[in-house]
Amino acid sequence: MPSPSERVITPKVLREWPLPDPSGGKESRGTVLVVGGSKFTPGAVLLAGEAALRAGAGRLQLAVAEETTIALSIAVPEAKVVGLPGTELAEGADVIALGPGLDDIGRTTELMRDVLGAAGPDTAVVLDAYALGALSKDASLLPRPGRAVLTPNLVEAEHLLGRAPGDDPGPAAAELAERYGAVVSLYGHIASPDGRRWVEESGDVGLGTSGSGDARAGIVAGLLARGAAPAQAACWGAYVHAVSGQRLALRHGRTGFLARELVEEVAHTIATV
Numbered sequence: 643m644p645s646p647s648e649r650v651i652t653p654k655v656l657r658e659w660p661l662p663d664p665s666g667g668k669e670s671r672g673t674v675l676v677v678g679g680s681k682f683t684p685g686a687v688l689l690a691g692e693a694a695l696r697a698g699a700g701r702l703q704l705a706v707a708e709e710t711t712i713a714l715s716i717a718v719p720e721a722k723v724v725g726l727p728g729t730e731l732a733e734g735a736d737v738i739a740l741g742p743g744l745d746d747i748g749r750t751t752e753l754m755r756d757v758l759g760a761a762g763p764d765t766a767v768v769l770d771a772y773a774l775g776a777l778s779k780d781a782s783l784l785p786r787p788g789r790a791v792l793t794p795n796l797v798e799a800e801h802l803l804g805r806a807p808g809d810d811p812g813p814a815a816a817e818l819a820e821r822y823g824a825v826v827s828l829y830g831h832i833a834s835p836d837g838r839r840w841v842e843e844s845g846d847v848g849l850g851t852s853g854s855g856d857a858r859a860g861i862v863a864g865l866l867a868r869g870a871a872p873a874q875a876a877c878w879g880a881y882v883h884a885v886s887g888q889r890l891a892l893r894h895g896r897t898g899f900l901a902r903e904l905v906e907e908v909a910h911t912i913a914t915v
């Protein structure tokens with residue numbers, strides 16, 4: 643049941659809150675820079691990056707572990723791929739998605755200082771995975787929270803809150819949004835620092851698949867790149883992620899579909915809202 647303070651995200655609500663017209667060239671749909679990956683988890687960046695393109699981003703850049711640059715440039719031929727930290731690309735990026743696939747809090751902290759410090763004043767930021775662990779230790783790592791979306795899973799929310807989110811993630815999302823001054827998307831519950839709240843109710847068990855959160859962070863980044871506001875990108879992102887899962891569940895069953903298949907559904911789901 644949604645709380646009375648949460649608006650349920652339905653196709654009608656989204657159609658009243660349309661995404662910016664995507665009819666311009668790729669320059670007008672923005673550049674996403676995904677910063678993340680490690681020697682042993684390079685695929686998270688691939689999932690997030692491809693999800694950003696499927697959500698409509700114009701250009702994709704990946705800053706990844708040095709030893710994975712060649713493999714990822716072959717796996718994602720649409721992207722420019724450089725070694726971490728990727729600071730040289732940060733100033734020109736419209737959106738920076740930081741965290742997927744990182745595996746060390748100290749290294750992530752350094753990356754956040756370097757990359758977000760080099761970002762332009764209007765750059766939007768999506769923080770996921772290890773970036774949220776680092777943020778839980780040092781809130782100053784998010785220099786301009788106003789254009790940020792945080793996409794924690796329940797473990798990351800616990801690190802950020804300092805306690806378990808409890809049975810209803812809605813109040814936890816609202817508390818985090820207020821604390822960090824950023825939009826928070828937590829398990830289908832979206833909260834904005836101005837107090838607005840939404841809930842997406844179509845999600846199902848199959849969405850709990852490896853890489854699902856990486857895909858969702860990438861969708862949000864792509865929507866921001868094409869010009870959506872942070873709360874709009876988070877609401878559309880949660881809906882598109884959940885409905886893409888529903889469509890896969892109809893074809894394959896409630897569980898067993900893959901995050902990469904979720905990513906492939908994204909463009910069609912957006913087009914049919």
Ligand SMILES: NC(=O)C1=CN([C@@H]2O[C@H](COP(=O)(O)OP(=O)(O)OC[C@H]3O[C@@H](n4cnc5c(N)ncnc54)[C@H](O)[C@@H]3O)[C@@H](O)[C@H]2O)[C@@H](O)CC1
Nearest residue numbers: 683684685686742743744747771772774775798801852853
């Ligand atoms: N194909 C791939 O490459 C995949 C990579 N993935 C990546 O794998 C990484 C690890 O994911 P797991 O869920 O196993 O993560 P862990 O179980 O290692 O940690 C869960 C979360 O706790 C936080 N954390 C860890 N150490 C902390 C500390 N010392 N202090 C505060 N917070 C801390 C981090 O924010 C982390 O995201 C993530 O970066 C994720 O993006 C997964 O999403 C699955 C797919």
Ligand SMILES: Nc1ncnc2c1ncn2[C@@H]1O[C@H](COP(=O)(O)OP(=O)(O)O)[C@@H](O)[C@H]1O
Nearest residue numbers: 795796829830845846847849850853854855856
């Ligand atoms: N059992 C479930 N029911 C509904 N939605 C789910 C379920 N499992 C996952 N999800 C959705 O998928 C998102 C990503 O899943 P999660 O396991 O938290 O990803 P990750 O650990 O990769 O970040 C969640 O935030 C939630 O919105």
